Amino acid sequence: MRIVILAFDGVFDTGMTVLLDTFAMANELAAMSGFARPPFDVKLVGVRKRLRTALGLTTLVEPLSAIRKPDWLIVPAINAKQPEKLAQALERRDVREALAQLGPWHAKGAGIAAACIGTFLLAEAGLLDGREATTTWSLAPFFRQRYPAVRLDDSRMVVASDRVVTAGALMGHLDLALWLVRQMTPDLATLVARFMLIDKRASQARYIVxxxxxxxxxxxxxxxxxxxxxxxxxxxxxxxxxxxxxxxxxxxxxxxxxxxxxxxxxxxxxxxxxxxxxxxxxxxxxxxxxxxxxxxxxxxxxxxxxxxxxxxxxxxxxxx
CATH class of the missing domain: 1.10.10.60 (Homeodomain-like)
Incomplete structure (x- = not known):
């Protein structure tokens, strides 16, 4: 499975690394279980060649314009936890450039996924209009006001709708990664969950304040x-x-x-x-x-x- 993680400057560090670590763990356990080759080919990409995370770490990434269509493209959260800051981030030039490509890629068969605040980018691109979706519970009121065409259920942890998948708050990145591993093989997903001590969380309801x-x-x-x-x-x-x-x-x-x-x-x-x-x-x-x-x-x-x-x-x- 070819997976592209599309990250932006100011990306939520834990969200991005949880995705990378979960797929790396899946590949390692797959090798131990007799897989002929790693089941996940993961690339970290960005609009620019260099990425700076919310905590100030920098890394080189592959440019978005240079990659071919993946099986799945995942958008981790931008670290903008307040509605005003998030609204500003959604208008950034690099974000708008990337959003313009999400719809065409999905139309060509790529799956599009996001967790936490990353779900706002999918909604901004129009990919969630008329669909069921979830998001980070703490920004659900802002999401409903900004995207009334989306059928939001912020109590759910992961929602899949026609190769568009959304996941809930912060550590929902982990639930999203495990959902994708499960699409490859449920047995491998169970093994990854046991090695990484991942509990099954179908709902965000008990975490909502x-x-x-x-x-x-x-x-x-x-x-x-x-x-x-x-x-x-x-x-x-x-x-x-x-x-x-x-x-x-x-x-x-x-x-x-x-x-x-x-x-x-x-x-x-x-x-x-x-x-x-x-x-x-x-x-x-x-x-x-x-x-x-x-x-x-x-x-x-x-x-x-x-x-x-x-x-x-x-x-x-x-x-x-």
């Missing part, structure tokens, strides 16, 4: 504060809207646009976050259920397992 997302919009920030004050009392859309001096439809629309979910769903996210905190403090489940507005512990137990993929025992074990 709800109040960070809420701060993307003043109305949502106010709704978040109201919700935290009323976790034990239960949810009322009318009460929340009245407290914020807006119509219920306004709160509903804004929450959907910024967070990609209903006001009730966000309220439940805050309940789960608080319940996790109380579990870590050692409270019994009946007490926790009352604190977050559930009539009984069984309802909360089922919700935690459905949303987080783990029960109370697993949560307590992780905190030991």
């Amino acid at each position: 709800p109040d960070h997302l809420a701060h993307a919009d003043p109305l949502i920030a106010g709704f978040e504060r109201w919700s935290r004050e009323h976790l034990s009392a239960g949810f009322s859309l009318q009460d929340a809207a009245s407290a914020l001096a807006v119509h219920t439809r306004t709160l509903q629309r804004r929450t959907e646009a910024i967070l990609g979910k209903s006001p009730l769903a966000f309220f439940q996210d805050l309940r789960i976050e608080h319940a996790q905190h109380l579990v870590s403090c050692g409270y019994d489940l009946e007490t926790i259920a009352g604190e977050v507005g559930y009539a009984d512990a069984a309802t909360l137990r089922n919700l935690l397992r459905r949303k987080l993929g783990r029960g109370v025992r697993e949560l307590r074990a992780e905190l030991r």
Whole structure:
């Protein structure tokens, strides 16, 4: 499999090196397992001949204009974690030059993939319009506002859609690399995961910090504060809207646009976050259920397992 990693000045160092290390490990383990030749031919390329990472390291790369069509082209994250800085980075000349080539390459049969903030570059090139995709959860509100034509589900770790693949936040680069190894051979992917201690993570949901997302919009920030004050009392859309001096439809629309979910769903996210905190403090489940507005512990137990993929025992074990 011919893989090209397209990196830009200011690339997130860990994202780039995780991709390189995972494919190198796969090649090494493949040789130990009797493969006749390395399954991955990986090249690091850039718009210019020299690349400077976000941490100031420099390396020579092959020029993008000199390579032939790969099987997969991967775009790692640029280290621009704030919406304003990311918007500026997306307008850089080197970035625009590269984006212009992504669509034609995909049209010729190349797979295009990205992780974390790299997914913004795929969206900027129009490759995600009408598709399901994921991105780094921390910038999901900005992504939704900038690319309304993309069907974003930021709870998922990896989303594949017609040879366009997106992966989630920061260490999602690792999940993306392992997904590509799995396309070559599932057995090799399992071996790589065991040697590199990679856990299977189908979802980003348990890593999301709800109040960070809420701060993307003043109305949502106010709704978040109201919700935290009323976790034990239960949810009322009318009460929340009245407290914020807006119509219920306004709160509903804004929450959907910024967070990609209903006001009730966000309220439940805050309940789960608080319940996790109380579990870590050692409270019994009946007490926790009352604190977050559930009539009984069984309802909360089922919700935690459905949303987080783990029960109370697993949560307590992780905190030991």
